[in-house]
Amino acid sequence: MNRLHDVLIIGGGPAGVASALLCKRHGLSYLALESGKLAFQGIANSYPAGKPVYPSKPKDAPEPFLVEELRPPEEAVAVENYLRQVLEVVQREQLNIQTEENFQEIHEERGILTVLTDRGSYRAKKVILAFGCNIPRELTVYGDAKMVAKGLDDVEKYIGIRTLVIGGGNSAADVVISILKAKREAEDGTPVFWAHRTETFRVNKETAQRLGEEILLGGNIRLLPGAIPRIGEVDNQGMERLVIRINKFEQADGIDLYHALSFPMQNVIACIGSQGPGPIFEKLGLQLITCTGGVCKIGKEGERLALLTTEFESTRKGIYVIGGAISPSFMRISAGSIVEEKHPNLIYTALNDAYHVVEAIRKALGSNK
Numbered sequence: 001m002n003r004l005h006d007v008l009i010i011g012g013g014p015a016g017v018a019s020a021l022l023c024k025r026h027g028l029s030y031l032a033l034e035s036g037k038l039a040f041q042g043i044a045n046s047y048p049a050g051k052p053v054y055p056s057k058p059k060d061a062p063e064p065f066l067v068e069e070l071r072p073p074e075e076a077v078a079v080e081n082y083l084r085q086v087l088e089v090v091q092r093e094q095l096n097i098q099t100e101e102n103f104q105e106i107h108e109e110r111g112i113l114t115v116l117t118d119r120g121s122y123r124a125k126k127v128i129l130a131f132g133c134n135i136p137r138e139l140t141v142y143g144d145a146k147m148v149a150k151g152l153d154d155v156e157k158y159i160g161i162r163t164l165v166i167g168g169g170n171s172a173a174d175v176v177i178s179i180l181k182a183k184r185e186a187e188d189g190t191p192v193f194w195a196h197r198t199e200t201f202r203v204n205k206e207t208a209q210r211l212g213e214e215i216l217l218g219g220n221i222r223l224l225p226g227a228i229p230r231i232g233e234v235d236n237q238g239m240e241r242l243v244i245r246i247n248k249f250e251q252a253d254g255i256d257l258y259h260a261l262s263f264p265m266q267n268v269i270a271c272i273g274s275q276g277p278g279p280i281f282e283k284l285g286l287q288l289i290t291c292t293g294g295v296c297k298i299g300k301e302g303e304r305l306a307l308l309t310t311e312f313e314s315t316r317k318g319i320y321v322i323g324g325a326i327s328p329s330f331m332r333i334s335a336g337s338i339v340e341e342k343h344p345n346l347i348y349t350a351l352n353d354a355y356h357v358v359e360a361i362r363k364a365l366g367s368n369k
């Protein structure tokens, strides 16, 4: 049976890394699971190159930054420099962060929480959910969550193979451009298929120019407008494949004829946008409160907000939620009533949440460390 940790942390962004650092400092056994290749992958993926990182703090926030090591410098620096600062801390402190682990589920038995990822299962007394608010959408076909990439971590992986990129916007186009360029430089003539469920692709002018340039330089691209991912299946060699329908012909006898392509799922990248963490909270069975009848000032009408205690514990005992995952607001149970709590999506908030939740966990575990 695998080791029982005090704390498992899901996500290796500011909230997750700060939690790991504080657990280490207080001698709690912990493991952080990050889906990307490196800590802070969420920031690396979502900030444009060279973007200054501001140490923003809400005006009415009473506390200073409570995790100094991860605080962005007073004078804003480019995101690349901030990432360097953070990765130095991760390395120097030898933080226990396991990368390329995609969180999926939590089971509970007699007070022990078992976290399942696409690569394994891990046990702990407490779990901190720190996966931010940019949860990639899935294709919702069998096997997608496990096998289909949601971004471009390593372009080299696609050299020499027929690759399928799904999605009709700028981020899908960026992935197509990067793969075309890498293939061109490696003198690899295999095509990149670019599929979108509607008939038109929507990219901005600058992206279209870069794509046009790659095509004119010899990029082998096959456009698949109106193509719809249909099913995930395992072929007779045990390979998980995605079948994408590219044409449908309705017959007079009521039996439709399809044209479809089938790709190994490991050749597929789905860039179909991101969603808030609501669906994950629901899947985990955390209680959510719906903003109705003008109850919320920040949450939009009909939005469902996580219900948490003052110590960020959810309605599933031992599971805490912090950082961007509960921004821009959540419902706090306080002195017997439920109130909407403002929670700005900032590095400051993520770091300070981590501080408070690790304190709460130390208390709950009776730790005097």
Ligand SMILES: Cc1cc2nc3c(=O)[nH]c(=O)nc-3n(C[C@H](O)[C@H](O)[C@H](O)COP(=O)(O)OP(=O)(O)OC[C@H]3O[C@@H](n4cnc5c(N)ncnc54)[C@H](O)[C@@H]3O)c2cc1C
Pocket (backbone or CB within 6 Å): 010, 011, 012, 013, 014, 015, 016, 033, 034, 035, 036, 039, 040, 041, 042, 043, 046, 047, 048, 052, 053, 054, 055, 056, 101, 102, 103, 104, 130, 131, 132, 133, 134, 135, 322, 323, 324, 325, 344, 345, 346, 347, 348, 350
């Ligand atoms: C373009 C942009 C600019 C910004 N600029 C600033 C700024 O200048 N100053 C500032 O204070 N704030 C800024 N912010 C906000 C700030 O980045 C966020 O508040 C902060 O990153 C939230 O930290 P987090 O750890 O909660 O979430 P994230 O940073 O999103 O980290 C979550 C981590 O969890 C991982 N993850 C997600 N799903 C899973 C899964 N299923 N399994 C395992 N791991 C998973 C992700 O890969 C990611 O690394 C900016 C945000 C954006 C988008």
